[in-house]
Amino acid sequence: MPELPEVEALAGYLRERAVGRRVERFEVAAISALKTYDPPPSAVAGRTVTGAGRHGKFLDVQFGEDLRLVVHLARAGWLHYREAFPSATPLRPGKGPIAVRVRLDDGSGFDLTEAGTQKKLAAYLVSEPGQVPGVAKLGPDALAADLPTFVERLRSRRGQVKGVLTDQAVLSGVGNAYSDEILHAARLSPFAITDRLTDEQLAGLHVATRAVLGDAVSRSSGQRAAELKGEKRSGLKVHARAGLPCPVCGDTVREVSFADSSLQYCPTCQTGGKPLADRRLSRLVR
Known part of the structure; x- marks a missing residue:
């Protein structure tokens, strides 16, 4: 399971590589992974990636000032950054490892994937991180606590x-x-x-x-x-x-x-x- 250091590194990599890029498409292949319905996934398209951070073990990707993708990777989830995707064909819902794909305007982007049969990766599209139940319950950050x-x-x-x-x-x-x-x-x-x-x-x-x-x-x-x-x-x-x-x-x-x-x-x-x-x-x- 990705923990604080790995999620911090993933956020840092997204800040370095994805911030400033515009989202071409936001695709959901595993419907069960997306835990929210308002705003819809289509709301992400056309927005610019403006930041990335974390809350405990939750990854937080920001699109503008009022939309965030908050992700808990669970035990078998991961983020794979792609410099180019093998196909422009939209993902189809299915049983493969890809749960969510974010395509950016320079042809790059990232997949949120999950291996195994126990699908527990959770993605939320929200305006504030505190709207995610798991984030709202978090205690102080273990690395920052005095x-x-x-x-x-x-x-x-x-x-x-x-x-x-x-x-x-x-x-x-x-x-x-x-x-x-x-x-x-x-x-x-x-x-x-x-x-x-x-x-x-x-x-x-x-x-x-x-x-x-x-x-x-x-x-x-x-x-x-x-x-x-x-x-x-x-x-x-x-x-x-x-x-x-x-x-x-x-x-x-x-x-x-x-x-x-x-x-x-x-x-x-x-x-x-x-x-x-x-x-x-x-x-x-x-």
Whole structure:
């Protein structure tokens, strides 16, 4: 799933490449992906791309002063920028990976695509980002939150720190991958309970959050959309590295699997050398 650093990089790439271009056509191939009906997709044609930004993990593309395309890429969504499209023929609704296509006046443009069978990519045409329910519920930006805000938000929700850190209503922008990386950097168990964390631990978690996200944003900045996934993988120390040695201590990175996700961690760095067997056993190593 694209998280704060990748969405920030995608927005930056659109600012560099698409801002100032006029939209020739706005095509919707996956009707279920477009969650709004007023204004209609036809309202985008003829408008100029005037900016691009993000709200947490939501991408925000601006067309003039009063129209925005706000997108949540979900787990398997992505943005592909095209210097030229293979055909001028309009897209037809179907079962392919393309959900939305934006054609620009210089022949370039971008596709919003989604792989797999679970189609959860969500696109909204709105006049203000706050009209998107997910954006309206977002907590403070995880990279921008100062220490008092960060501590207040983490202590506002009692639970396992991994889940609280990825709760977009608490702090926005952190997902499964970077939460693993942040907790590894902070030397905290993913199952530590937030209201049991000391002031020192929370301060260390804040430092780790800013460092991990800041480094990822720096590495992703200027990268083409097609290169971002590889750049993300190259910077990971524990996430998606189960069975490999921890680059900090050399211990074997372990994994805890859930119904539809998993987390990775280093026992030596994070849990006093004790492996996390599952959620029922996690109480033993907090």
